Amino acid sequence: MTNDDFLRELHDPDIPVPEGMTSAIAVTSFGKLLNAIYNWGRRNSIWPMSFGLACCAIEMIATASSRFDQARFGMEVLRASPRQADLMIVSGTVTKKMVVPIVRLYNQMAEPKYVLAMGACAIGGGPFKEGYNVVSGIDKYVPVDVYVPGCPPTPQALLHGFMILQKKIDGQSLGNPNSTPWYGRGPSDPVPVPILGPDIIDPRQAHILRRQAEATQAAPDVAEAGDDAEAQV
Amino acid sequence: MTEQVPTVETASATDSALSLLEEKFKNAVRRDDREGYDGLIVDPAKLVEVAAAVRDELGYDYLASAQAVDYLGAGDHLEMVYNLYRTTGGPGLALRAQTPRDTATLPSLVSVWPGADFQEREAWDLMGIRFEGHPNLQRILMWEGFHGHPLRKDWKEAYYEQDQKPFDSRWPDGNVWRSEEHNAYGKNVVYPEGFTLDGYEPVAEDAFYDEANLGVDIRPSDLDTDRIVVSLGPQHPSTHGVFRMIVTLNGETIERLQPVMGYLHRNHDKIGERNTFLQNMPFTDRLDYFCSLSNNFGYAVAVEKLMALGKRWEPPTYRAEVIRVLMAELTRILNHLVAIGFMLNDMGAYFTPLMYAIVERELILDFFEAVTGSRMMCNYFRFGGVAMDLPAQMHSTANLLNERVREFDTMQYLRELINERLPRAIDQTDDLLTTNEILTNRSIGVGVLTREQAIAHSAAGPVLRASGVPYDVRRADPYSIYPDLEFDVAVRDHGDIYDRYLVRVDEMRESVRILKQVLRLLGETEGQPFFSGRGGIYSPRVPAGEAYGRVENPKGELGFFVVSDGGQNPWRYHVRAPSFINLTALETMCKGHKVADVVTILGSIDIVLGELDR
Structure with missing residues (x-):
């Protein structure tokens, strides 16, 4: 501007x-x-977390280096600690094993914080979606602000994603508590950390788990009742 | 290139091995006489003795790859296949051991080849074969407590639709299918029947920490130091992605190191079995994402080996092989420059050497983009050639020689890149780093892997060659047009970080030497066909059988183990990833060093997570 x-x-x-x-x-x-x-x-001073997951991380590094130079956006300060970072670039495939640390890292970031889902895998699982260890999209666990499609997105696409994020920030107003919730009363609620059980378990879905278990328990009962009825006949 | 020759050689190698072993072990060893298969089937009870004899008496000292196959419906057994080679070169030998699916127990070969350690753990994790005598048989890619062994043929993932693609739900009508909508949780999850969170205790990671005596343990010594356990990673700037190490420190000295992996386990093997043969090509791009083109090479070599067993097969054309070698060697230079950059990153030269490397990388990527259409995920090789010829003109934002900025004649661009730009960049790296005091102080004598250890741990690539073993697949078991090309195998003797660095610099120089010859061949073969298949049909007809194809990737020996049942899809698709197997020796290299050295040692191995976890 x-x-x-x-x-x-x-x-x-x-x-x-x-x-x-x-x-x-x-x-x-x-x-x-x-x-x-x-x-x-x-x-103009968004500090991304230096946190590479997969192939997209390499394009993220390319974006940070001289030809594309994300320093033009005030984003060259990559921080290794979530406490010092404003932006989490989820650069690559999120696996079930990795989503646990990612949610923890997200919870550790200080508000205001933003999440950019980079590449097809982070958006929705991408080519690996059907894999048994792959989370089909990081937005199933943490809220995402900007999606950058591609496999991997070119550095130009990532830069465009940064500009979209800047636009989003421009639209936030101090006068509107809904757009700046970090000035609200008390800390915001952390995202519940998933559990590595027989498969990944989102604690927010515990009720669905119970319902499913009850349904499977109920089903054999019906079958048994049917057997009994036959026996009586 | 005739693909038949190595098959005959392998067969004779198997014959001579069989005659020797039969004499010694009588009925415990027999020839594998299935159509399309080669190698020896060993009685599990005698496996360890036979393996030791094969190593000591026949000289097959190098365990390249070990993987399990589930023959459900075709014998109903699990089969463990060990691909063995001699470090002096020559064809390989395949040892097999079969076990019933329900008991699934085999003796561990870690005592014979320590390099089998992680590979057996992987077979336990994904295929459920219990290895008796294994020192630490835990899951390696998935977590403890995960339900089932996913690579078994009867195990189904949450988004399971059909065994093989293309899926009926989408093909041929082009319907949209969102797997989330067909799952009760809207996610890629499936739980055992009746499972709830009530009273559930996840299997904690105590195993890692208990053994290492978590907590403070002050010992009487000259200097009182605390013994503590540190978890490095998976989010750590020095782990090159999402790798994790649990290290036990005494003061600052490493006493024990346990790598924890699987944070980027993307199920290449399982997805690869669902895909058709050709559909796997773009997935290989995403293994070692620095070297997508040489990954393509490995997969093409493996499947072509299998296709050579069939009748209607024409080997790749000469021009195709020339283009393949061009791509593979450019990739090698790219990878080594970036690997050196990352290693210096780990030593504390934060980002500066890497920036220099990435400048050159962009120039090479411009060429890849012009040829294949994509910067990183090139998906360029086909069975029998490559997808398209080099373009006459290309765009690049590069400023190679301070003249042109956008429009280039492709051959002119390549000539300038190979003859002037890259040698200059390699010399610059050499000038700035090789005698640099910080680098030499941090790297000479650190992370030593002796010759014997390197071979025993199945190390590959620069890690193996820096330990004094002149083993390069391009020379030891030649493929493509490498026998016609002049180059030397880079080798050093000390096995420390510095020698690994020097091997990489030497290899880049040798790659430039190869590329100069390739430039000449490119000119000579101009206009010749780049694909041997008829009518431009890429989908191959792959006969039933098994093949282990390998190439010398920048990071080490990349192998693809492919089993076909004669259908459209591979029955088994396994990747022998150099990054994964090189890590077997990580603890050996790190013991006794300081915690800061672990980071540089890891940098010197040059791992990439996409390939490590697959």
Whole structure:
């Protein structure tokens, strides 16, 4: 965004500004100004977590290196610790074994936090969807802000994803508690960590598990009753 | 290239082995006389003795690959196949041991070949064969407590539809099918009947920690140090992805190291059995995602070996082989540059050497993109050739020689890349790093793997050659046009990190030497066919049988073990991944070193997780 665009967007159209001064002056409300500065700062200093999963991670590294240079977005500071990161790039296939640490890492990130699902696997399982150890999409476990399709997405596509994320940040307003929940009362609820049982178990689905178990228990009862009925006949 | 020759050689190798072993073990060894199969079937009770004799008396000292096959409906037994080779070169020998599906027990061969360790654990995990005498028979790719052994033919995954593709639900009408909508949980999960969370205790990871005495244990010594257990990974900047190590430290010294893997286990084997032969080609791209083209090469070699058993088979054309070698050697340079970059990353030169490597990588990728249409996932090889010829013109955003920026004549681009740009980049790497004090101090004498250990642990590629074993599949068991090409096998003697680095630099130089010859051959074969199949039909007719095809990948010997029952789909598809098997020796290399060295030792092995976990 150029300086002119920034001022034009900030300016309140109801208040007249002398001709020829439009590129230098913007009159606006305090709230709008605060939002603009707040988001401008955040959108240009997103620190991604350096966290590669699979093939897409290599394109993520290529994006960070000289030809594509994600430093232009203020994103060159890759942090290894989730506590210092704003953005989790889920770059690759999420397996059932790996989703447990991923959910933990997500819970450890400080708000405001964003998730970018990079590549077909992270979006929906991709070519490995039918695999017994593959999670069909990270959004089954943690909320995702931006999806970047491709297998793997080219660095250009990932850069486009970053721009979409910046747009999303621009749309968040301090005046609207729904779009900035991290200023709400108390900490946000962590995502329940999945359990590695006979298969991966999402604790949020415990009720479905119980219902299914009851259904299978009920089914043999019916069969037995049928046998009894036959025996009586 | 005639594919028949090695088969005959292998058969004679099997014959001579059989005559020797029959004398010694009488009825315990017999020839495998199934159509399309080769090798010896050994009585499980005598397996260890026979294996020791094969190693010591016949000289098959190198266990390349060990994998299990489930012959459900065709004998109803599980079969463990050991592919053995001599480190002096020559054709291989396949040992087999069969066991019934319900008892599924075989003696462990870890005592004969320590390199069987992880491979037997994998066979236990995925196929459910219990190995008696194995030192640590735990699941390796899945977690403890997972239900069933997924590679058994009667085991079905949550999104199971049919045994073989194309699925009726989608083909030929092109229907949309969302597997989530057919699952009660909307996810890729299936539980045993009647399973609930009430009172369920997941199998914890205590096993890793209990043995290692979690907690503080102060010992009387010169300097009092605590004994602690640290879990490195799976999210750790130095593990090259999602690899995990549980290390027991005494102070800062490594006492024990247990690799934990499977965090990127994407079920290549199971999906590969559902796919048709050709459908597996794009999946091989995603194994070692730095070297997709040489992975294609390995799979093509394996399936072509199998197809050579049939009648209607024409070997790849000469131009196809030239293009294949071009791609494989460019990939090798790309991989080694990046591997050195990552290794320096692990030593603390955060990102700078890697940035230099990635500049060159982008130039090579521009060429791959122009030829195959994709930067990384090239899916370019076909059985009998390659998918398309080199284009006459290509685009690149590269600025090779400060002249052109976008439009290139492809051959001109290649000439400039191979004759000037890449040698310069390799020299630059050499100049900046080889005598660098930080690199030499951190790497000389660290992570030593002796010659004997390297062979016993089935190490491959630069790890094996840095330990003084001049074993390169391109020379030891030649494929494609490598016998016609002039190059030397890079080898060093000390087996430490520094020598692994030097082997990589030497190999890049040899690759440039090969590429220069390939450039000449490309010019000579211009306009010749690049595919031997008729009418451009890529889907092959693969006769029943078994083949183990291998190529020298940048990371080591990449093998594909393919079993066909004569149908459209492979009966068994197994990948012998160099990254996976090279890690067998990781603990040996790390013991006694400091915790900071573990990271560099891992970097020097050059692993890639897509291939490690498959």
